[in-house]
Amino acid sequence: MPKITREDIQIITKHSNWPENSVAKALKNHVYTGKKAWHRFISLFLLVLGVSFTVLGIIFFFAYNWDKLHKFIKIGILEGLVIIGVLGVLVAQRKPLIQRIILTATTMLVGVLYAVFGQVYQTGANAYDFFLGWTLFVTVWAIVSNFPPLWVIYIALVNITVVLYAEQVANDWSEMYVFALLFTINVLFLVLFLWLPKFLPLKVSPVWFTNVLALTAIAFSTIGIIKGIGRGQDVFFNVLLIMTPVVYGLGIWYGLVMKRGFYLAIVPFSIIIIISAFLLNESDDAGMLLTIGVFIVTAVTFLIRFLNQIQKKWAS
């Protein structure tokens, strides 16, 4: 017999005289988390909480005592912590998850180290230099650990570096170029994480991680196209306009083949938003606003209907 779910218990309770203590017992036996899962959750949760508070404590320690510390002590403490972190990773050989969590914390400490270094020596470097240095020096750790939360930090650093470089150094880069570049970078990462495990002996990335990457990529393409509409000719806007349908098409194909409803939801929703922005650019009078409202309701309704039908098809 398949697992009893909360929905089963709700439906039967609604149409029966099932007593309160029996309902509670059914929930406890079939729905609520068991002892083993609680144990795992608590050990992981407390570990992550402990590591996070330690890193934050270190950051605030430096912030609060900045004036009173000698520069050798400031940099020495941080370098010492980075070394202790790496030694901790080497020591915890039998516990891969703890190794990865310590490495992620050490990655954050590398950032703090470079921030402190920049403050102490007042190098006059742009903010992007800080993020670029941080990104480069944790690349090997990100690749070796292959730990999704660390990859999230790494990819965020890459994106921030690109944005700050465009703002502070590459003043000749158009806004469209930056959006096209960010879209490309995130799509490349997404493709790598989806496809590399098929060819190399790598662990398959968790669904939440690839979904976050896909959402980030789509956000850049959507915002980029919306900003580009009506702004005049920019060759990189045309590049984005060509790349986006291709990537979206691949996303829909992937969603259908791998039965991932997430891609079938976010790609069409992005298209709906882009078309609405296009319509708004054409005119912002009452008739057009009504048209946009009706278009969004109709399009989202059809999208939901399609997703519902495809879900049922996959379930059967």
Next chain:
Amino acid sequence: MGELENNMRLLQKIRSEENDDFKVDEDAVFTEYQKRRDNKANLAIKILSIFGGLLSSLGFLGFLMILGIYNSTTGMFVVGLGFIIGAIMMTNRFEKLIIDTFGVSCYILGFSLFVVALFSFDFREDDVLLMVIVLALITLFLVKNYVLSFISMLTVGVCFILLIISNDVYEVIHVYTVLYAVGLTFFVLEEGSLMAFAPRMLQLYDPLRIGFIFSFLFGLLALGKEGLIPVYNGTLWISSLVIILLTLYMIRSVLLDFGETQKKGNIGFFF
């Protein structure tokens, strides 16, 4: 057919565990299963409904504003209430997934017009917020739709926070946070009792639970984000104390469920 057999086996299993007084309306159960299967909405669909409804209501609101509905306070009030009632009736009558987006759009649009109309009638800010809370609570108990129930819950929470800000009684945010923490704890721990007590309200359980969580998070955000609500730093710990006690109580409940028995009153339990 496979799912029907599973449902029947489940009912038989429960019958075997209960005494002869256990009565179940099998036809109603199978109809409910069928209805839920036809309208199964995963998280992506629910989020699409909310955002789609929000975006389209902005478009409709813009349309109405350009047409000059803003010039007629009574018009806004009537149209706003009409949209709210229409949204409730439509979602209750059809109970179809595809109606959700339109229902959410009408609901948000109706509420927006209703609030603007109340301000135009020169009601005080507090009176408007109280009326919105009452309307949201009434909607919550009338509507059978997940998304509308969730939006109503959020509306109530946000209005309470706005009431605190508008009256400059910033320390009351602790009461807000504590009440929502207690409410959420009760909801989670007494799920069985709530299900058995009000089976007709079961469709509210999931949106109420997630609404409680979000409203509680809003309270924590108001306390934690500096400058959002100017709470005196010396009293920041007050709501934390209650939340710690609630957490300890929940830990005790979980451990007791796993048969970790202790002498009554032994607080060494928590160490």
